[in-house]
Amino acid sequence: MDLSQAIRSIPDFPKKGIIFRDITTLLKDPEALKETMNRLALHYKDEKIDRIVGIESRGFIFGTPLALELGCGFILIRKPGKLPAEVVSQEYELEYGTDKLEIHKDAIETGERVLIVDDLLATGGTAEAACSLVEKVGGEIAGCAFVIELDFLEGRKKLTGRDIFSIVHY
Amino acid sequence: MDLSQAIRSIPDFPKKGIIFRDITTLLKDPEALKETMNRLALHYKDEKIDRIVGIESRGFIFGTPLALELGCGFILIRKPGKLPAEVVSQEYELEYGTDKLEIHKDAIETGERVLIVDDLLATGGTAEAACSLVEKVGGEIAGCAFVIELDFLEGRKKLTGRDIFSIVHY
Numbered sequence: 001m002d003l004s005q006a007i008r009s010i011p012d013f014p015k016k017g018i019i020f021r022d023i024t025t026l027l028k029d030p031e032a033l034k035e036t037m038n039r040l041a042l043h044y045k046d047e048k049i050d051r052i053v054g055i056e057s058r059g060f061i062f063g064t065p066l067a068l069e070l071g072c073g074f075i076l077i078r079k080p081g082k083l084p085a086e087v088v089s090q091e092y093e094l095e096y097g098t099d100k101l102e103i104h105k106d107a108i109e110t111g112e113r114v115l116i117v118d119d120l121l122a123t124g125g126t127a128e129a130a131c132s133l134v135e136k137v138g139g140e141i142a143g144c145a146f147v148i149e150l151d152f153l154e155g156r157k158k159l160t161g162r163d164i165f166s167i168v169h170y
Numbered sequence: 171m172d173l174s175q176a177i178r179s180i181p182d183f184p185k186k187g188i189i190f191r192d193i194t195t196l197l198k199d200p201e202a203l204k205e206t207m208n209r210l211a212l213h214y215k216d217e218k219i220d221r222i223v224g225i226e227s228r229g230f231i232f233g234t235p236l237a238l239e240l241g242c243g244f245i246l247i248r249k250p251g252k253l254p255a256e257v258v259s260q261e262y263e264l265e266y267g268t269d270k271l272e273i274h275k276d277a278i279e280t281g282e283r284v285l286i287v288d289d290l291l292a293t294g295g296t297a298e299a300a301c302s303l304v305e306k307v308g309g310e311i312a313g314c315a316f317v318i319e320l321d322f323l324e325g326r327k328k329l330t331g332r333d334i335f336s337i338v339h340y
Binding site for chain 1: 190192244251274
């Protein structure tokens with residue numbers, strides 16, 4: 001199955017000149033959704049992974065079923081102020097200004113191997129912030145998994161030394 | 171398995187006097203996560219359900235694996251400005267002021283039976299807005315599923331006539 005056929009391209013969203021890759025058409029197609037999860041699970045089934053981390057909010061969509069499939073716990077990385085217990089924060093740069101992500105301080109045990117999951121690898125800023133958060137609370141990064149990778153934005157360069165897997169490339 | 175044991179209670183979050191029911195401890199426990207999904211799937215396995223709708227963002231966590239388990243497509247209801255194609259909106263009341271949710275206009279075919287999924291039923295305002303959105307785009311509500319229900323807030327009253335299922339009650 002060519003999963004890129006299930007992803008809709010929307011020109012000029014969120015602003016002029018950007019082609020937005022819309023996964024909602026993939027999600028609403030039961031076969032495409034199943035195939036996406038099968039490909040992720042197949043790639044990681046023989047790896048030692050203790051925890052899956054999903055980045056708010058589209059990382060939650062793919063992270064939870066992968067955690068269930070691999071028999072791991074699922075951990076949330078969220079925007080500021082959403083997690084109720086003690087958190088660790090990480091700022092990261094956007095095109096204009098900065099943003100911040102948080103993880104619960106007790107989310108991960110020291111030395112646990114953690115797979116980061118998000119829908120999209122663009123410039124890599126969000127994913128690198130997520131890796132830093134996991135390391136700050138004692139985890140080891142097993143890899144970073146994405147449904148879509150925008151190759152021309154070279155997000156991999158920001159994630160040098162990390163193991164990266166993406167299903168669909170643009 | 172008593173799933174309430176896997177949910178952490180945090181006093182005074184997000185403000186004084188509120189006991190926040192924290193599902194992150196349930197999510198990071200692989201057995202509790204699996205049991206949660208099994209109970210949801212068991213409840214709906216003999217129902218005719220065409221689509222699962224998850225409400226941003228914690229509804230995404232439980233909605234996607236349930237869609238996979240039941241062989242349905244998964245649909246997103248999101249906060250304003252996040253969905254890239256043509257949307258339908260629904261305002262709803264908060265304790266102070268209003269908020270808004272959106273769904274893609276083409277998310278659901280007329281007459282499809284839709285199950286709404288979220289982590290928590292509190293006052294019912296969000297869930298009722300989600301039901302209205304699904305009906306506005308032509309769907310029929312098969313039911314509303316929650317991991318946690320705060321019985322004392324009487325959210326069921328706002329959802330009169332809807333089929334409601336919750337796993338853990340407070």
